[in-house]
Amino acid sequence: MVKVGKVAYLNTMPLFYKWEDPNIQLVYGHPSELVLKLREGNIQAGIVSSAEYIINPHIYSYVPDISISSKEYACSVLIFSKVPIAEVKNVYLTPNSLTSKYLSVYVLEEIYGLKPIYTEEIQKADCFLLIGDEALLEKKRGRFPYIYDLGHEWYKKHQLPFVFALFIVRKDAPLWLAQRISELCSASKKAFFKDLIQGKVEIEGFEQEELVEYFTKCLHNGLGEKELTSLEIFMKFLDSRGYTK
Numbered sequence: 001m002v003k004v005g006k007v008a009y010l011n012t013m014p015l016f017y018k019w020e021d022p023n024i025q026l027v028y029g030h031p032s033e034l035v036l037k038l039r040e041g042n043i044q045a046g047i048v049s050s051a052e053y054i055i056n057p058h059i060y061s062y063v064p065d066i067s068i069s070s071k072e073y074a075c076s077v078l079i080f081s082k083v084p085i086a087e088v089k090n091v092y093l094t095p096n097s098l099t100s101k102y103l104s105v106y107v108l109e110e111i112y113g114l115k116p117i118y119t120e121e122i123q124k125a126d127c128f129l130l131i132g133d134e135a136l137l138e139k140k141r142g143r144f145p146y147i148y149d150l151g152h153e154w155y156k157k158h159q160l161p162f163v164f165a166l167f168i169v170r171k172d173a174p175l176w177l178a179q180r181i182s183e184l185c186s187a188s189k190k191a192f193f194k195d196l197i198q199g200k201v202e203i204e205g206f207e208q209e210e211l212v213e214y215f216t217k218c219l220h221n222g223l224g225e226k227e228l229t230s231l232e233i234f235m236k237f238l239d240s241r242g243y244t245k
Contacts, residue, residue, distance in 0.1 A: 001025050002177055005034035005046025007165070007206060010203065010214070011068050011076060012047055015167075015185045017192035024180070025178040030096040031131075031165065031201075044173035047212055049099035050163045054235045055244050060168045063178050066185050067167040069230075074151025075218035077164065078135040079104065081146040091116045092125035099164050100131050100150065106237055107153045109198035136206065136214070141236060149177030160230040189221060 001023065006016055019026065027034070027043050035052045036042045047068065053060050070077070077100050081088060091108065094102045108114045114239055116176055121127050127146070130138055139147060154162040167185070169178050169214065187195045195201050206214075220227075238244050 002174060003027050003031065005043045006033065006046060007031050007047060007132070010130065010136070011219055014189045014215060015025060015066065017049060017188040019184050021180065021184060032096050032098060036169065038121050038168060041170065045167065045169040045177055047165050047167050048070070049097055050166045050231060050234070051099040051102050051238065053166050053168050054231070054238055059170060061171055061178065063167040063169060063181050065223050066167040067160045067163050067221060067227055068114055068184065069163045069227050071153030071161055071218060071220050072152060072153070072155050073149050074164070075149065075163065075214055076133070076135045077103070077128050077131050077150045078139060079127050079148040079150065080138060080144040081148065082144065083126050084146055085148055086113055088114060088116055088126045090119050090125045091121040092119055092128035094129050094131060097131050098168045100129060102238060102243065103150050103154065103162065104129050107150055108146070108236065111153060111157055158230065158233060160226050160233070161168040162233050163223070163227050172186040190212060
């Protein structure tokens with residue numbers, strides 16, 4: 001039985017909507033949890049942080065044409081702040097995603113020129129990063145006066161989408177696995193978006209209009225020329241900071 005990691009966030013739903021294969025067992029977890037399992041060989045593939053592939057390309061390949069990317073906005077990778085970003089001094093970054101943490105550093109330091117202190121205590125922070133469903137729900141609560149969408153910050157700088165996750169496969173995985181993942185994801189996306197447009201996708205806590213906007217205007221599941229160019233820019237940043245060493 002081959003094990004494949006699936007992040008338990010809404011943004012993975014299109015890729016796994018009709019995922020049925022008796023030879024594959026899905027393993028659920030946060031992106032950072034799945035990265036560790038993948039790195040240690042406890043799972044053979046997973047839709048995980050793009051930074052993991054950039055940092056360890058000798059361990060992995062990735063499935064072509066599949067990603068979790070933003071378009072102009074990510075909508076679920078957000079910094080919530082008590083003060084305008086220019087006044088931020090203390091920052092809490094969720095440990096749940098390697099890529100989003102590094103992107104936060106890029107936005108705060110490279111784009112805004114800040115030198116914040118990164119704290120592990122959210123109560124002491126002027127702002128904090130949330131991702132996935134947690135970010136979507138916190139935004140709906142409307143408790144913070146300043147919200148910064150990291151996908152949008154990247155887009156404003158580069159006019160490119162940002163690639164948050166790739167479908168990474170260990171190089172020692174069975175040879176058939178990448179092709180099978182591609183087939184399953186393709187079938188899933190087709191079925192998901194058909195049902196979404198027909199109003200058949202129901203998720204507690206979200207209205208139909210919210211779901212359509214999120215999945216069609218915010219997220220992109222392909223991996224084309226723009227996404228690959230964006231990955232190259234991000235890789236150069238990670239390399240400049242020594243994260244790829």
